[in-house]
Amino acid sequence: MTPGTADRPLMPCEDFEELAGVTPKHIRLEYVNGRVRTKDPLSVEDFEELERRAPETVRLEYINGKLEVKAMPDxxxxxxxxxxxxxxxxxxxxxxxxxxxxxxxxxxxxxxxxxxxxxxxxxxxxxxxxxxxxxxxxxxxxxxxxxxxxxxxxxxxxxxxxxxxxxxxxxxxxxxxxxxxxxxxxxxxxxxxxxxxxxxxxxxxxxxxxxxxxxxxxxxxx
Known part of the structure; x- marks a missing residue:
């Protein structure tokens, strides 16, 4: 593995800020150690709404009831x-x-x-x-x-x-x-x-x- 790649953030801070700017008001996001999480339980309907609004550089998934970010391919x-x-x-x-x-x-x-x-x-x-x-x-x-x-x-x-x-x-x-x-x-x-x-x-x-x-x-x- 290339040194340091396992520690790189899943989402750059700039992408998080752009995503946060279009997130519905009732969905509260947090950015911790390069990961994006929701402060409250997220329904699949809310996820789909968030995903529709997400910028093109952000790829989101909903796995085990949690918001996940899919890494961009190298x-x-x-x-x-x-x-x-x-x-x-x-x-x-x-x-x-x-x-x-x-x-x-x-x-x-x-x-x-x-x-x-x-x-x-x-x-x-x-x-x-x-x-x-x-x-x-x-x-x-x-x-x-x-x-x-x-x-x-x-x-x-x-x-x-x-x-x-x-x-x-x-x-x-x-x-x-x-x-x-x-x-x-x-x-x-x-x-x-x-x-x-x-x-x-x-x-x-x-x-x-x-x-x-x-x-x-x-x-x-x-």
Whole structure:
């Protein structure tokens, strides 16, 4: 890991000030150690209102009933996404939709922004900012270089996708140089969790049914 990246704030102070300036009056935000939190419990409806008002440089999520900030991607993060996009061209009937807003968690009360959602072509046509998970075949997460990535990307979001019954979750872990395939959601958890080192050949299970040669990922080890 690049020195200091794990300690960088999820949101610069300037972005927080801009967000605070458009926040509805009944939502009280606080900025502590580079993190944004609400002083009071936040409903999903209030979150959606806040997210609609947020500046373009701020990407918000609603995970476990709490406001979260999704880190902006760096160059290697974007390169990994583009590599995966090319791999998934094996299935021309499917699209990998970047930055997809998904209604996740139990009863679809969470609002997660995936790095990519794999679904049939035009599955999200006509949807608003947050789509129902029906028809989503796979959620993709690429870890970010921030202090919250362990809890958010490795734990909370796979649980949320399992609760939403998305068949497969693919985690590209830049710290551990692994690719983890979560599959067979049942009772709010993925029953199969299979990690692979970068460089391995990875079979994505049904309904994705795609083989990934992950040797290229070694180029993005940093």
């Amino acid at each position: 160059g290697n993060h974007t390169s990994i996404f583009m590599w995966l996009l090319q791999c998934l061209m094996q299935r021309p009937d499917l699209n990998l939709v970047p930055e997809s807003g998904v209604k996740a968690e139990a009863h679809r009360k969470g609002r997660a922004r995936t790095d990519g959602t794999l679904a049939a072509v035009d599955r999200f046509k006509g949807d608003g900012e947050w789509s129902d998970p029906d028809g989503s075949l796979m959620a993709v997460e690429i870890t970010s270089r921030d202090r919250d990535t362990n809890q958010r990307d490795r734990i909370d979001k796979p649980i949320g996708y399992a609760e939403a019954e998305i068949p497969v979750c693919l985690l590209v872990d830049r710290d551990n140089h692994t690719l983890t395939v979560f599959s067979e959601p049942k009772d709010g958890r993925y029953q199969q969790i299979s990690p692979y080192p970068w460089g391995a050949t990875v079979e994505l299970p049904a309904p994705v049914n795609i083989t990934l040669d992950t040797e290229k990922l070694k180029d993005y080890a940093d």
